[in-house]
Structures are given as C-alpha cells and as structure tokens.
Amino acid sequence: MGIKKVGAKPQTLVEKIFFLDFIKGLKTTIKHLWKKVITVDFPYEVVTPPIRFRGIHGLRTVDGTENPEFDSWVKRLKIKPPEPGETRCIACKFCQAACPVPELFDIQSEKLDVPEDHPHYGLKVMTVFNMDLSKCTFCGLCTQACPTDCIIMTDIYDLSSYTRKSWVLDKDVLTQIANDFVARRGKEKFDEKSAWREDQKLWPEYDKTRERLWDFNMPRLGPNYQDQTA
Ligand code: SF4
Numbered sequence: 001m002g003i004k005k006v007g008a009k010p011q012t013l014v015e016k017i018f019f020l021d022f023i024k025g026l027k028t029t030i031k032h033l034w035k036k037v038i039t040v041d042f043p044y045e046v047v048t049p050p051i052r053f054r055g056i057h058g059l060r061t062v063d064g065t066e067n068p069e070f071d072s073w074v075k076r077l078k079i080k081p082p083e084p085g086e087t088r089c090i091a092c093k094f095c096q097a098a099c100p101v102p103e104l105f106d107i108q109s110e111k112l113d114v115p116e117d118h119p120h121y122g123l124k125v126m127t128v129f130n131m132d133l134s135k136c137t138f139c140g141l142c143t144q145a146c147p148t149d150c151i152i153m154t155d156i157y158d159l160s161s162y163t164r165k166s167w168v169l170d171k172d173v174l175t176q177i178a179n180d181f182v183a184r185r186g187k188e189k190f191d192e193k194s195a196w197r198e199d200q201k202l203w204p205e206y207d208k209t210r211e212r213l214w215d216f217n218m219p220r221l222g223p224n225y226q227d228q229t230a
C-alpha cells in the first residue's frame with residue numbers, strides 16, 4: 001500500500017516575487033476587521049450564560065415556592081419544618097448518592113437538643129453541607145436527584161482560586177449563591193412550583209431514552225441512608 005504525500009502546493013515564481021500568499025492572508029484579516037466581534041474581552045467584559053448553564057452550585061431556601069412534595073419529604077426525614085428563609089435541605093443525601101464523585105460532599109444532620117415536651121423533640125436539622133468543587137465534574141446529576149429542588153446550579157462560571165481549601169463551599173456560601181441567583185434569574189429558570197421549567201431541564205421530558213435510563217438506575221443510597229430515616 002502506497003503512502004500518498006500531501007502538502008502545500010509549491011509557490012510559483014510570480015507568487016514568490018509578489019508575496020501573493022501574504023497579500024491573500026492580509027486580505028482575510030482586513031475583511032474580518034469590519035465584522036462584528038463575537039468574542040468578549042474577559043474579564044473586562046462578561047457574557048451572561050444561558051439559563052441551563054451548569055455553573056457553581058447553590059442551596060435554595062424556603063420562599064413559598066416549594067414543590068408539592070416538600071412537606072411530605074420533611075416529615076419522612078424527620079426534619080424540623082423549616083421557616084421561610086431557612087434551607088430547603090433535608091439532609092437526605094440523594095445528591096451525594098447520584099454524584100459520580102460522592103466524596104466531594106460532606107452532609108451531616110443532628111437531632112435538636114430540646115426537651116421531650118417540645119414540639120420539635122426528635123426532629124433533626126441539617127448542620128453541615130460542604131461541597132469541594134475542585135472535584136466536581138459539573139454534570140448536574142445532583143440537581144436532578146434532589147427531591148426538594150434545594151441544590152441548583154447557577155450561572156457563575158469564573159472559578160479560580162489560589163488554594164484547594166477555598167474550593168470547599170459551606171452551606172452559608174452555597175445559600176448566598178442560590179439566593180443571589182434566584183433573585184437575579186429565578187423567574188427564567190423555575191416555574192411557580194419551584195420545579196425546573198420544562199425547557200430548562202437537564203434532560204427534557206421528550207428525551208425518553210435518558211428518562212428510561214434514569215428510572216432503571218436510581219442512585220444507590222449510601223450506607224448512612226438508614227441513619228437518616230431512623
Ligand atoms: S455536578 Fe455532578 S460531579 Fe458536581 S456535585 Fe453535582 S453530581 Fe457531583
């Protein structure tokens with residue numbers, strides 16, 4: 001089997017003398033000089049990403065737009081019913097179970113230290129929610145698994161840091177990120193029941209193949225799940 005050699009066509013003498021290749025290149029440059037620029041001069045200029053963009057995560061709070069199943073999940077997980085402004089997180093760890101890098105999460109809950117006759121006796125609150133975003137692949141599976149629409153991905157993309165430690169975001173930072181995002185773009189992203197709008201879903205309903213895969217491969221609940229429901 002022969003090898004066909006390909007390469008640039010040798011220049012003719014005329015092309016060499018009059019720098020015709022150079023002139024052709026210059027012509028292309030000049031042509032594009034007058035066209036509208038589609039790139040931006042980051043970081044002096046920034047673009048607003050599309051609403052389905054998967055940037056830094058956030059944790060949403062209770063604001064009256066919770067989905068219809070929210071209360072039943074709170075009851076099932078024996079979580080103290082959150083007040084408006086408190087986190088929607090019920091420490092179910094579904095996000096962690098769905099994550100391809102589960103160790104990036106540190107989610108903990110604690111029973112409330114209240115007397116037996118207190119209405120919140122025996123109930124828990126989420127106490128720790130840390131995410132190490134340096135390990136995140138930004139796949140978005142955690143947001144799909146969350147039963148309370150608590151964990152979301154925002155449009156923040158300019159991530160940089162001098163230390164690995166600063167990639168670990170705690171619940172306060174994540175909550176602030178979500179609050180800012182919801183105030184800025186919540187209407188675009190969520191419907192009135194807090195769920196993702198159909199056209200903003202990671203996998204739209206019409207993607208039946210994906211839907212089936214998800215149904216048959218529900219996240220495996222971690223070994224601590226029983227503790228959560230105890
Ligand atoms: S986006 Fe993907 S990798 Fe990142 S935390 Fe969520 S599930 Fe894990």
Ligand code: SF4
Nearest residue numbers: 089090092093095146
């Ligand atoms: S899935 Fe949602 S509610 Fe459950 S631990 Fe994760 S963020 Fe909290």
